[in-house]
Amino acid sequence: MRRVRRSFALLLPLLLAFVAMLTAGPQGMVDWRAQRAITIESDDWGLSGFVPDAAAWDGRRREDLTPGSFPAVYWNSTLEDSGSVAELAAVLGAFRGRDGQPALLQPNYILSALAWEGGQWRRYDLPELPQAYQRPGMWTAVREATGRGVWYPEFHGAWHYDPERRQSATAADPGVAAAAERGIMLFPGSEAARELGPWRSTPQLAAELDTALAIFGRAFGRRPGSLIAPDYTWDGRIEALWASRTLVVLQAKREQRHPRWPHGPVGRVLKVVDRQWSRAVRPERTYLERNCRLEPAQSPDAAATVAACLRDTRKAWRRGEPAIVESHRVNFAHADPAIAAAGRRGLREYLECVAALEGGPGVFLADVEVASLMRHGVSLRQAGEVRIARNGTHSRRVAFDPAGLRRGTTASLILLDSHFEGPVPASADR
Ligand SMILES: [Zn+2]
Structure with a gap:
């Protein structure tokens, strides 16, 4: 009996530590129920891809590129232009939070592009853009949107793909090179060629990160305060790398993909344990989870998407969390203008619904504000x-x-x- 009691006494702290780890959640110094906060995170801005325009596919069978699978709307995803930025800024500027500040979009930026031009690779860093992706007036529109307080750029990555895989795939096939010459960013296997894949060396990724941070600083006049990994793919060494550069506000940990982990229930359990472990042992990092989706471009029923996003916004507030809305660039910048118009309409409807909620619209925050309010x-x-x-x-x-x-x-x-x-x-x- 005594032995049982002793082993229980030994096990109890372990059990409590395990429970504490599994229940570790976002830190909070404020009452998020009262805050009624909305943060809109939008990935892929600045990305010179997937195509410069719909004509890039003329006379070409796009399936021949075998890039891997992604939602169909991405085939004609394109770089934003002055019109798409200005029109989106106008939608945001028409809504105000209870603090009088306008609705805010946080575009997460890709900083560099590789372009196959005249038979050789050329690198472009924002604000410079490849020849196929010239967008006159776009940076003026970005400056204006930033000045109006509706646009708060953050960090997405350097390329959005492994540049070496793109270069070798292009070298191996003249058909792929011909597509690249037209500005098509896709290549065989590109969907799986993750920028921060586990096969890439840490010193190389560290150098890329430092270069990308310098480009971000020149383009936007400050350091980024929050980031999201391309394709949600990163690992512990990447997080350590970010932390070493004081990048400790991380988006969408719950969506994190580990290409080498098993699929199915084992992989899912590993993910939960890893996520909770990170929260428990890395209190200096702030993990902001996306808890609402607003992706009308990927939905056959945009109205249902808006309604679900509104429902999830209220649920997040009731749980005592800020509503963190995911809404990719493809909803607002597309080679088919009708898709971008529908995306803006979806966002407008969501903001109208939020404004009409009992108690008013709450406030629109950037990640850096959410993280700072939680911590300080x-x-x-x-x-x-x-x-x-x-x-x-x-x-x-x-x-x-x-x-x-x-x-x-x-x-x-x-x-x-x-x-x-x-x-x-x-x-x-x-
Ligand atoms: Zn992305």
């Missing part, structure tokens, strides 16, 4: 010329403003009243 109870974000401050707690709190410190002229410590939200108050103590 306060947040600061640049929206054009304005800095938006928030205090999600019941008490007065001080927010630290590193931008103010850099400028050396304005506040670096800002005192915020409880539940304050809006532009940094002029009267803030300094």
Whole structure:
């Protein structure tokens, strides 16, 4: 009997640690039920692909490229242009949160492109674009959208595919090279040629990351504060690499794909344990899970997609979470203008429904704000010329403003009243 009790005493802490690990959730200093927050994360902006325009397929059987499987709408996914950015910005700007700030889209950017031009590879880094993907006025539209506070760029990746696999597939087949010459980004096996695949060397990925961060800084004037891995594929060494560059706000951990892990129930259990383990042992990292989908371009019934997204938004709020909405670029930039128009319509309908909810629309936040509110109870974000401050707690709190410190002229410590939200108050103590 005593032996049983002793083994139980030994096992209990282990059991409790295991339970703690399985139940580790997002940290929270604010009441997310009261916040009623919406974050819209949108991947693939800046990606020179899949095709420059629908004419790229003229006289060509696209199936011959055998890229692998993806939703059919992606065959004609294309790089955004000034019109698609401006029209989307207009939809967002027509809606306001309870804080008076407009609806906000967080475009996650791909920073570089490889282009097969005149029989050789050429590299383009944003804001430069390949010859086949010229988009006059696009950066003006991005600057305007950013200035209006509806556009908050974040980080997606360098290429969205393994550049070496693309180069070798193109070298091996003149048909693939001819497609690349037209600006078609797809190649045999491209769907599985993940940018951060486990076969790629860590030093190479570290160099790519540093280059991509420098390009991001030049294009958008700051460091990214949040990121999402291309194709949701990354592993522990990549997370460590990001953390070493102070990238600790990570999107969509629940969607993470491990190409070498088994499929089926074993793989699923491994994923849950890995995710909870990461939450428990990496408290310095913030994992933001996407809990709503708004992908009308992939749905035969856009109205049902909007209704489901609205339902999931309310469920997230009831669970005490921000509503984090996934909505890829393909909904808003497409070689078929009717698809982009339907995507904008879907977003507009969703925002109308949210605005009509009892209690009003809540607030639109970027990942960096969600993460900072969770961790510190306060947040600061640049929206054009304005800095938006928030205090999600019941008490007065001080927010630290590193931008103010850099400028050396304005506040670096800002005192915020409880539940304050809006532009940094002029009267803030300094
Ligand atoms: Zn992507």
